[in-house]
Each structure stands twice: as structure tokens, then as C-alpha cells.
Amino acid sequence: xxxxxxxxxxxxxxxxxxxxxxxxxxxxxxxxxxxxxxxxxxxxxxxxxxxxxxxxxxxxxxxxxxxxxxxxxxxxxxxxxxxxxxxxxxxxxxxxxxxxxxxxxxxxxxxxxxxxxxxxxxxxxxxxxxxxxxxxxxxxxxxxxxxxxxxxxxxxxxxxxxxxxxxxxxxxxxxxxxxxxxxxxxxxxxxxxxxxxxxxxxxxxxxxxxxxxxxxxxxxxxxxxxxxxxxxxxxxxxxxxxxxxxxxxxxxxxxxxxxxxxxxxxxxxxxxxxxxxxxxxxxxxxxxxxxxxxxxxxxxxxxxxxxxxxxxxxxxxxxxxxxxxxxxxxxxxxxxxxxxxxxxxxxxxxxxxxxxxxxxxxxxxxxxxxxxxxxxxxxxxxxxxxxxxxxxxxxxxxxxxxxxxxxxxxxxxxxxxxxxxxxxxxxxxxxxxxxxxxxxxxxxxxxxxxxxxxxxxxxxxxxxxxxxxxxxxxxxxxxxxxxxxxxxxxxxxxxxxxxxxxxxxxxxxxxxxxxxxxxxxxxxxxxxxxxxxxx
Amino acid sequence: xxxxxxxxxxxxxxxxxxxxxxxxxxxxxxxxxxxxxxxxxxxxxxxxxxxxxxxxxxxxxxxxxxxxxxxxxxxxxxxxxxxxxxxxxxxxxxxxxxxxxxxxxxxxxxxxxxxxxxxxxxxxxxxxxxxxxxxxxxxxxxxxxxxxxxxxxxxxxxxxxxxxxxxxxxxxxxxxxxxxxxxxxxxxxxxxxxxxxxxxxxxxxxxxxxxxxxxxxxxxxxxxxxxxxxxxxxxxxxxxxxxxxxxxxxxxxxxxxxxxxxxxxxxxxxxxxxxxxxxxxxxxxxxxxxxxxxxxxxxxxxxxxxxxxxxxxxxxxxxxxxxxxxxxxxxxxxxxxxxxx
Numbered sequence: 001x002x003x004x005x006x007x008x009x010x011x012x013x014x015x016x017x018x019x020x021x022x023x024x025x026x027x028x029x030x031x032x033x034x035x036x037x038x039x040x041x042x043x044x045x046x047x048x049x050x051x052x053x054x055x056x057x058x059x060x061x062x063x064x065x066x067x068x069x070x071x072x073x074x075x076x077x078x079x080x081x082x083x084x085x086x087x088x089x090x091x092x093x094x095x096x097x098x099x100x101x102x103x104x105x106x107x108x109x110x111x112x113x114x115x116x117x118x119x120x121x122x123x124x125x126x127x128x129x130x131x132x133x134x135x136x137x138x139x140x141x142x143x144x145x146x147x148x149x150x151x152x153x154x155x156x157x158x159x160x161x162x163x164x165x166x167x168x169x170x171x172x173x174x175x176x177x178x179x180x181x182x183x184x185x186x187x188x189x190x191x192x193x194x195x196x197x198x199x200x201x202x203x204x205x206x207x208x209x210x211x212x213x214x215x216x217x218x219x220x221x222x223x224x225x226x227x228x229x230x231x232x233x234x235x236x237x238x239x240x241x242x243x244x245x246x247x248x249x250x251x252x253x254x255x256x257x258x259x260x261x262x263x264x265x266x267x268x269x270x271x272x273x274x275x276x277x278x279x280x281x282x283x284x285x286x287x288x289x290x291x292x293x294x295x296x297x298x299x300x301x302x303x304x305x306x307x308x309x310x311x312x313x314x315x316x317x318x319x320x321x322x323x324x325x326x327x328x329x330x331x332x333x334x335x336x337x338x339x340x341x342x343x344x345x346x347x348x349x350x351x352x353x354x355x356x357x358x359x360x361x362x363x364x365x366x367x368x369x370x371x372x373x374x375x376x377x378x379x380x381x382x383x384x385x386x387x388x389x390x391x392x393x394x395x396x397x398x399x400x401x402x403x404x405x406x407x408x409x410x411x412x413x414x415x416x417x418x419x420x421x422x423x424x425x426x427x428x429x430x431x432x433x434x435x436x437x438x439x440x441x442x443x444x445x446x447x448x449x450x451x452x453x454x455x456x457x458x459x460x461x462x463x464x465x466x467x468x469x470x471x472x473x474x475x476x477x478x479x480x481x482x483x484x485x486x487x488x489x490x491x492x493x494x495x496x497x498x499x500x501x502x503x504x505x506x507x508x509x510x511x512x513x514x515x516x517x518x519x520x521x522x523x524x525x526x527x528x529x530x531x532x533x534x535x
Numbered sequence: 536x537x538x539x540x541x542x543x544x545x546x547x548x549x550x551x552x553x554x555x556x557x558x559x560x561x562x563x564x565x566x567x568x569x570x571x572x573x574x575x576x577x578x579x580x581x582x583x584x585x586x587x588x589x590x591x592x593x594x595x596x597x598x599x600x601x602x603x604x605x606x607x608x609x610x611x612x613x614x615x616x617x618x619x620x621x622x623x624x625x626x627x628x629x630x631x632x633x634x635x636x637x638x639x640x641x642x643x644x645x646x647x648x649x650x651x652x653x654x655x656x657x658x659x660x661x662x663x664x665x666x667x668x669x670x671x672x673x674x675x676x677x678x679x680x681x682x683x684x685x686x687x688x689x690x691x692x693x694x695x696x697x698x699x700x701x702x703x704x705x706x707x708x709x710x711x712x713x714x715x716x717x718x719x720x721x722x723x724x725x726x727x728x729x730x731x732x733x734x735x736x737x738x739x740x741x742x743x744x745x746x747x748x749x750x751x752x753x754x755x756x757x758x759x760x761x762x763x764x765x766x767x768x769x770x771x772x773x774x775x776x777x778x779x780x781x782x783x784x785x786x787x788x789x790x791x792x793x794x795x796x797x798x799x800x801x802x803x804x805x806x807x808x809x810x811x812x813x814x815x816x817x818x819x820x821x822x823x824x825x826x827x828x829x830x831x832x833x834x835x836x837x838x839x840x841x842x843x844x845x846x847x848x849x850x851x852x853x854x855x856x857x858x859x860x861x862x863x864x865x866x867x868x869x870x871x872x873x874x875x876x
Contacts (some may be wrong), residue, residue: 012796015803067675068847074840075674080797088676088794423797453801 001105002096003031005134013150020150024158026512033185034102040159040188041180043150044250047141048181051111052119054082054143060120064127065089069241074511077473080423081140090127092135093354108141109181152203153392163189168203168391176253177202177244201235201246201324202272202318203391206397207381214401215362217382223383224330225357225365227377228400229276229313230288230489230503232295236273236312239322240265245277258300259310259350266345270322271499273337274389275314275354281307287491289501314341315354315381318389326389333389372403373530379403405486406528407508408433408520411441412481415463416474426463426475427456430505431485433498434521441479442522445487450507459510480507482514483507490528500525540616540634540641541667543643548643548667550634553616556580560858567618569645570629571596571710574860584611586620588656588743589628592710595739623647624658625812626711627740633661638662640660642826643667646859648811649818652682654715654744660825667832669859672791673841677815679791685810686719692787692806694724697763702784706804709733709769711812714740716767716789722747728761730768730777732783756780773804791815823850835859838860 011024028036041047062072072089079085111119123142130138140146156170163170169512170189177199178188212506217223233248241264245254254260257277279286279294286308293308294300317337318326326332334356340346341353355377357380369380379402387397410431419429432441451459459481466478500522515529542549547559547566556563562579569575569585571592576585578597585593594600605611607630610619615670620630625646634641642663651657689705696703703763707713709732717737720727727749729737734751750756752766762782770788772778791811792798799807814822819841823831831852840856845852 013807015807029600067674068844071675071840071844075676078837079676079795084796085676088678188571385581419797422801423795424792 001099001101001130001134001138003027004035004101005096005131005137007039007142008137008146008148009116009133011150017154020154020162021158024150024154025161028158028162032100035316036185037180037183037188037392038102038105040155040174042141042146043148044152044174046180047144047146048105048109049112050144051108051142052116052123056116057086057123058082060094060123061086061090061127064124065091074393077417078424080419082143083136086127086139087136088133090135091127092127092132094131096131097129099132102328104138104141105180159189165189171203171391172200175203175250178247198239199237199240199244199252200252201237202324202389203243204233204248204274205233205390205398206393207383207400208393209394210382210399210401214366217362217399220359220362222385224334224383225359225368226315226354226381226383227276227372227375228379228381228402229285229354229358230376230378231276231278231291231310231313234275234277234312234482235318236260236263236275237319238267238271239269239368241265241269254296255298256300257310258305260312263349267340268321270319272317272319273312273314273339273351274316274318275351276310277310277312280311280350282308285311287376288503289488289489289491289493292501309350311350311352313352315391329386329388330383331385353408369401369403370375373489376530402488405488405508406490407484407486408525408528409482409511410444410485411479411516411519412459412477412483413441413443413479414474414476415459422456425456426460427451429459429483431483431505432479433525434519436521438521441516442498444496444500444522444525445485445502446504447483447485447507449506451488451510455510461521479516482511482516484509484511490525492529498522498525499531500505540636540639540665541643543857548857550616552636553613553618553634555584555613555616555618557634558645558859564843565613567620567632568593569623569632569643570625572626572646572708574839574858575645584618586628586630589630590697591739591742592628592736596710596761607659622656622659624649624651626855627655627714627744629655630858631661632716633663639664640809641667642828644669644822646671646813647822648814649822650679650682651714652812654718655711655812658822660822661861662827665830665832666823666826666828667834667855668808668819668823669813670833670838670841672815672838673819673833673837674810677791677811677816678817679809679811682715682719682810685789685808689719689787689789689808690724691717691767692720692785692808693720696785697725700701700762700783702763702781703765704768704778704781704784704786705765706768706770706773706786706788707733707790709736712789712810713737713767713769714744714746715810715812717746717749718744720765725764726750728756728764730772732769733767748798752780758782787824 007023007027011020058072059069062069076082076085111122126138127135152171156167159170160167173189235246237244243260243263245257245260247253279290281290290308317333320336341351357368359368372379382399382401384397410433413430413432414430415426416428418425430443430446432443435442463477467475468478469476485505487502487505489503491501538551546556546561546563548557557568558569558575559566560577565582566580567584571589576593583600583602590602590604605620605736607620607622610617617635619633620872621633623629623631623645625648632643641665647658649658693703707716713733714737727747729749729751758780766781786804787806787808788804789808791808791813793807794809829851831845831850833854834857842852842854
């Protein structure tokens, strides 16, 4: 545990990529193979199932720290991290622990089947036996994932240095559905088995936002121009008469979308599609809000399937007839893709080509972009026709050119302390708009980002001085501050008190020049909903 | 109802009987000052009373003021009220204020810590009926380790950076923290350089405390000579143009807030050392117990939570709003003197 805890501490105590890579390489060079597999798993968010519910862990921690539960809870709200709070309040050991990470993981997996009394004994024993930072890491393994910011890029670079294998090869090996409990380091990294490939997705190619001017991209005909669909990026794999659906977060979501279960048989084995899952109510593309009803559900009722069906807007073909074709040009891949989608067997499936807009000038492209909201898209994707399908986020061949966000002036009404690097600062805000007769403020969105650190500090200190009421970690504040809130889209919603849902709300600007009387109303927001008259 | 011995009004903590304020936040006629930090010793009072060690400090900060120095435990009477100053252990020259009238005793702590840091006169508990205490770190997650351990880690960090050919930049308040750090830096590792604000304040304190030699960074300081050495700087220097001279450098901050991972990450600082001039949770509880007080008034810090816990423990505890800031929560917010040109 000492070695792994030191790794986490090193990763956590630097912002420099080179230092992070050095720490990982050092770990991969020193740690036993079984630990390495678990370390890779944990740092790529594949943690063992949670063995005990956190409510009861909190009560045990309070008891071990000899403080009342309410005081533990208050401390937790301030620290902003449960694992850290426990490590801080329960007295830890001065000695570090040499027991291996995989040994701990084994115990934690077995813990799940023990009764509460045995669980408590195990936790309390370790809290007291581990040194502070080890205890923190131990608690992270018990309570949740380590959000420590190791991107796929960093991980593969470090492994590449440590093993001598190529980064792109490693990125592919680390994708998908491997089980750290049964995989060895050798099978995962050095020499993969054929059977491991069946469900394995390719690393997604990700685009950067457009920098500079559009006409600097050269000749418009060199580019494939599509709309940027606002759904869930997904890779659908058909191999061995089976279908696998992967989300961009490397989550296997096959079960959630039965619409695609008819693909094997109609699509040849050895096909991998890249596209966007979109809601498709009444035969037209829906809003992200429509899709939301599907995202969280594991069990899909017939009714829901009828009300909120989904489709895949397909934009790329990564594997064809069992061969990885990512190195072919986009033009070639799209040719093959279009052929595939024209096949009558495929016509029955909910697969739609993401059309290449044939435009003759950048002016026409800009015009198309301005119509994005009418198409239910977030803007345009510009992809160089002769580009291969790359690994991860790379500049140059793919650009996203989003429409400018919508925005509205709203009043700050509630605030909560942030987490992570915003621990102990009020940075999570709730905003309200005026109701119809402008007599009452109605909550419409929460936003966490968009202010500079200095602005957050100012607002934080204002909140502390202008608190009306406290509800646990949440404070209501005097309605006084006005912020311009930006968002990508807006739709009617039954799940929101205001009746309206906004997509990706964030703070655009602190409007210190505005009084709350000048803030917008819900009616103003409603006016921004596209197709409102058709609803 | 009789007016309490000390009340909290718009100007500060007020003793009506004596017409004296303790650490007032607006200008008044007569102020007893606990220590030299800017939120406790403000500008504009007609007369200042403070510990003799603090006299040069506040003169340095506030310029020409009328100030009377008192020794620890020295009693002085103002309009039948007896005052005395007692060591608070917070920073050099810091005091608690004891106020006694008709057999009733109140103590105001200002800022304090119970660990003996070897620079400030160590904290002494003072028996009282009512104890007005800060609680900057008044929740259980704050638990300090003995400073020997922290300084061992700091010196180790410096030595490692030197080995890697880097300059160490260590942030701490120019008054108090900087001198505490300075006192324990291991000069066998390398030379100690200072930012102007720290150099000036240390110069003021040198007649009273023995510190290792320091070199002020000026326009003529060569980038090359800094490499491998350590630079003491106020938190406000973080992210400034001044700091570019130290490239390649590694930064660290020494503060109680460094106990939280989030606080360390927020500052984009490479390393955090948990070192505070305030009490930790246990320290506050221990201090309160040793005063024998029944009534506790919590001022700045986690006042609501802290006083609720005290009430649970059977104390008559409440909170009062003040304009004290405790150990500043963020970088770049500390009021600092401008560095010498």
C-alpha cells in the first residue's frame, strides 16, 4: 500500500505532466505485476464494487474519531471528500504498511459478503494501522473512485516508457471490458489473447474547438462538413454475431439500447461504427433532454422505448470485415460506410448517415452553422477528408465549430461548497429567473464553472456574509447578485421545477452592473426554445 | 440587565467601563492590540497599547502612532478596569488580553496557538470566567503534527530540489510565518533569499530574535545565483512577475489550510506543508479547558460548528461576528506591504 499511496501522493502533488509521467513510470518499474494491473484499473476508473454503503461508513468513522455524527458530517461538507475526511479525523498510524495493493483489493472485494460487524472491524482496524495518506487511499478504494486526473494519454505514455511498447497500441489494449481481477499484466499489456478482442473498442478520436479563423483551414472542398450532434458519442461493434455498444467514457451500454440488438445478422461480423446516439421521438431528432430519459435507465420498458426511441447518427467506420481501417482516409472510410448503409438489410436498423454537407465556400459553411439549432445540432464538425482516424485528442484534422451559446441574466439564490480543488469555497451555485408576474424568483439552473478563481473568492466571501438560511451544506443567500448564464440548448421539461431544462449551463459573466430587477424571466427563457409552437 | 464587561459593537470588542477597544476594526480613541497582523492592528487609532515586542512591529506597519508597550503579566488600570497581556504564542509579540472588573475576568485570545514554536513567547493559559476565542481551525479534521517533523520535511524538500537543480520558493506570511520558517531552515543546504516584504519585517525583528542570515532579492540578483537555494516569499508573490526570476523553481506553501488536498490543488502549488500559527481542533479544546471558563464566545473561524460542539459538551457557548480573518484562506488576499524597490 505504501508504494501505491506514494504514487497517488506524487500524482496529486503536481500539476506538471512530466512529473506525473515520471511518478507513474517509477511505479510501473517497481510494483509487482498484480499491483500494476490494479493500479491501471483504478486510475482508469475501474474500481472494485463498493463493498459497504457510505452512510454506515460515516457513522463508524465518527465513532472511531470519538466525535458526534453531526460534527463528522459538517467536517465532511467542509473537507469536501469523504475518504479524506475519514483519514483526517480518525487517528492514523505513524508507520506505513507494506502489504500490497492487490492484497488490499482482494480483501475489499471479499468484504462485500461479510456482515456489518465484520466490515466495521476490518475498516476500523485499517484506519488505525495505516499511515495518513495510506488511510486516505484505502478509503478511496472503499468509498469511491480516485478522481486524480490521469488521462488515457498520460497512462499510455508512462506504460510506453516502462515497457517499450508503442503508445497507440497500448491505448487500444487498455480499452474496453477487461477485468483486473482475472487479467494478468502480461495478458493485458504485453501479449493480448485473441479472445480479449471480441468486445474491444478503439480509442475515440476527439476534436478540439476551432482556433483562429475558419478560412485559415484552406480549401473548403478538402473538408467533410457535418453537423455536430448533441447526444452520446458511441462505438457500436459487431463481432462474432454479437453487438457491443461503448460510450465515450468507456462504459459498456449495450443493454440500455435494445434498438441496436438486431444488428448481428444484418451487419457483417467485424464491423465497428463510430457515431452519436440521439433521441428520435416521432421520427425526428429530439433534444438532449429527450435522451436523458434513456441514459440513466437500465431496464427499458416497452412504453419508454416507444416514447423515446434512439438512433445512431453514424459518421465513421473503424473496422470493416474484421480489419482495422483507421489508417485509411476519411474519404475512403466514408465511401465504405455509405455503401454499408445503403444495404437493404441495414435499412431496417436505426442507423442514419451523418450527412456530409456539400458546401462551396466558407461563407456557406458559416451560414449552415447558423442554422444548427434548427437541425438540433450544436454546430458543425469539420474533418479533413484525407485524415486517418487518430487516437485521443489531436489537433489539426478534426475541428468542432460550435454555435455561440444562448445566454440569460439570472439571480444567485443558493450556494454550496465545492469539491476537489474548490473544497471549502462556495462555488456551486443555483440560479433563478423571475416568474410570469415578476414577483417571485424560480430556480432554473445550477452552474459550477465560468468564473475566475479571483471572482470565485469574491463571490465566496460575499455568500458567507449574505447567508439567509443554512440547509446542511447548502445556503440560501440574499437575492442580489446577477450573473449571465450561458447554455447550449433549452427544452421543456417535466423534471424541472421551472418546467424548462437548459443544456450545460455555466456562468458567462458576473453582471455587477445589473440589479436583480433587471434579471430575465422564465418567459424570456421559454422564448428561446426551438420548435416551441410544434410541441 | 447589567452591560457585559466586553461587548461587540460596530467598531470592535468594547469595554464600556474603561472606554477601551480590543483590536478595533474602525478608528477609536484607545485600542489594546493583540498582535501585528493587519486584521488585528488597524490604522487610525489615537492611542495604541500593546506588548513591548509588538511595538516595533506595528510602528513598522502603521508608521508614526502613539503606542505604549506593556510587559506580559504587567497589570494596568483604566477607569477601574484591570488589564494585562499574556503570551498567545501566535507570532512574536502576540498577546491575549485579560480584563478584570469587580472580580469578573474575561480573556480575549486574539489569535493563538498552544505549540511552542521557539520564536514567539509560548502560550500560557489564563484562568477566566468568559473566554473569547478564535476558532480558525475549529473542526476535527485539523490536527497538526509537531513542528520538528514539518521542518524536517521542509528541509528535505529543499535539499531534493537543490539536487535537481531547482530553486525552492516557500510561501508564508511576511510577519510571523516567514520568521518561523526562517528560524528552522537548514543553512547547511544553501542560502536563504527573501522577498522585500519579508526582509523588511525580519530586519525589524532581528534585534529581538536570532535568525540565520538572509539576502534580499533585488533587481541585481542574478538568476544563476538563486539556483538550489531557497526563497521566502509572501503568498501574494505567487503568480507575480517577480517570481519569474526564480525559474526553474518549485513552490510550496506553509499554512494550516494545506491540510486539505483541495486547498493545495486550488493554489496550483507544488507542495503544501501543514504549519499553522493557530490552534488545531484539539488545541482549542485543550486551551478552553485550561482556562476554567464556563462562558465561551467564538469569534472568527468555524464559529457555528465549534460553539455547537461546545454547547454539546456543557459550555455556555455562543458566537459573535467580528472582522478578524484568521489565517487567510486564500493566496493573494493578504494585505502586504509593497516590497522595497
